Amino acid sequence: MRKFRLFAIVFAAMVILFSSAVLWIGMRQQQLDRARMEEAKDRDSNVFYEIFVRAFHDSDGDGKGDLNGITAKLDDLKEMGVSGIWMTPIHPSPSYHGYDVTDYYAIHPDFGTMEDFERLIEEAHKRNIRIIMDLVVNHTSSKHPWFVEAKSSENSPKRDWYVWADEETNVNAVSAIGGKAWHPVSTGRYLGIFWDGMPDLNLDNPEVRAEFIHIARFWLDKGVDGFRLDAAKHVYEDLQGDNKRTEVAEKNVAWWREFRTGLEEVKPDVYLVGEVWDAPSVIGPYLDGALDSGFNFDLAGRLINLAKSENATDIAAGIRRVHDYYAEVSGGKFIDATFLSNHDQNRVMSQLEGNVDHAKTAAALLLTLPGRAFIYYGEEIGMQGVKPDENLRRPMDWDEVERQHNDPDSLLNHYRRLVNWRKLEPALAFGTVESYATGNKRVVSFIREHEGERLLVLHNLSGEPQKVELESKAGIEADALAVTLASAPGIQYDGGEVTLPAYSTAVLKAK
DSSP: OHHHHHHHHHHHHHHHHHHHHHHHHHHHHHHHHHHHHHHHTTSOOOEEEEEOHHHHOOSSSSSSOOHHHHHHTHHHHHHHTOOEEEEOOOSOOSSSSOOSOSOTTSOOTTTOOHHHHHHHHHHHHHTTOEEEEEEEOSBOOTTSHHHHHHHHOTTOTTGGGBOBOOTTOOTTOBBTTSSBOEEEETTEEEEOSSOTTSOBBOTTSHHHHHHHHHHHHHHHHHTOOEEEEETGGGSSOOBTTOSOHHHHHHHHHHHHHHHHHHHHTTOTTOEEEEOOOSOHHHHGGGGTTTOSEEBOHHHHHHHHHHHHHOOOOOHHHHHHHHHHHHHHHHTTOOOOEEESOOTTSOOHHHHTTTOHHHHHHHHHHHHHSSSEEEEETTGGGTOOOOSSGGGGSOOOOHHHHHHHHTOTTSHHHHHHHHHHHHHHOHHHHHOEEEEOOOSOTTEEEEEEEETTEEEEEEEEOSSSOEEEEOOSBTTBOGGGEEEEEESSTTOEEOSSEEEEOTTOEEEEEEO
């Protein structure tokens, strides 16, 4: 009995010592992680955050988001790790969404003053956060003074700033996006491919082209870093049934090249990302001396489907083909603009039917793949919303942010972790992508490479733990790898086999 008690005492002491050692190692690892993050905090994550200004944060209690509200939340965005903000239109407009502008040189009074805007730019830049603005070049509001003057008379000086039907025009034509293309006023019919409240501008008119370069330079002088260009492929528009798509596309690209040249004279590093809602084959030509980026709508759908289905595919192969094409047409000067959803699409959490694990997977895929990743406000806390559009643009739920802030396993902290990974490992933010097959149908795997450093990324899409046997191939030496980033406890690598808990992500690199 005495021997048994002695054994029990010794065993208990060993357990305490082991537990203490594990606790010390864990605390030491947390200290090392914090030290790494502190060192990397000002690096570029290559992640931008889309803000629908009216819905983001209300600083003055009038029930509307505003510029001072964004300024007040810059530290939160810095903590998340974002390196840029895209603001939806902030100009005066009769619509809540702002995409029908009445004054391109002013701030909507709901959002604040020019001084508020200048302070936002200054405070964002102090935190190494860039600002890009939405710029709408395809059309104005029908209440814009230009159009009011243009429609007043066929002899108006502004008449040719818009597109008017003549005797050969088929006024019953349908626009390329659907709906009536031509709309009547007392002095004629004008083109408005979106609706009659948005008359299309005539970019064949050199005065119009010069005016928009002047507008953009005005805001660059205020300190903005670039523009998100709304409806970039619709500036010159063909109608349904026309056989002019190639000609129209070439005119669109030519205009955006002229626009870029005018902007680079005052800001050589201006960033231009276009809404070219189409296939990569259509986006590609816009990257040839015109835009830096086109939003990758195809990839967004594929990432959400991967997360939802839990069935792995070689996502890297398709991305690499597109990027090789973009590199060819752009001379290597392109930035893929990746995202999961935006203000025009059903929110990610709604597409994933409220499944938080799938939302975490979708975020992990997005933020470990190449490109400048855009996060739509509220995505990081799982906000839901399906069309009509107003439901996609509801006020940010700051109470939910506060709740998730204190939960280490929350979707919010998952996003923060992933965005900051891109600061810790530049290959995640700026590297290329290559395929790496494991044979596991529940695990997405690929290689990221930047300046000679190669990372192996593994995503367990499923709710069951997975084991993955690693092989030395594609420039990866399996026995030289170690886990450098892990999204969940329990991720292990013994030199031959990786253990991945449910819905987890691991990044491995050479020791």
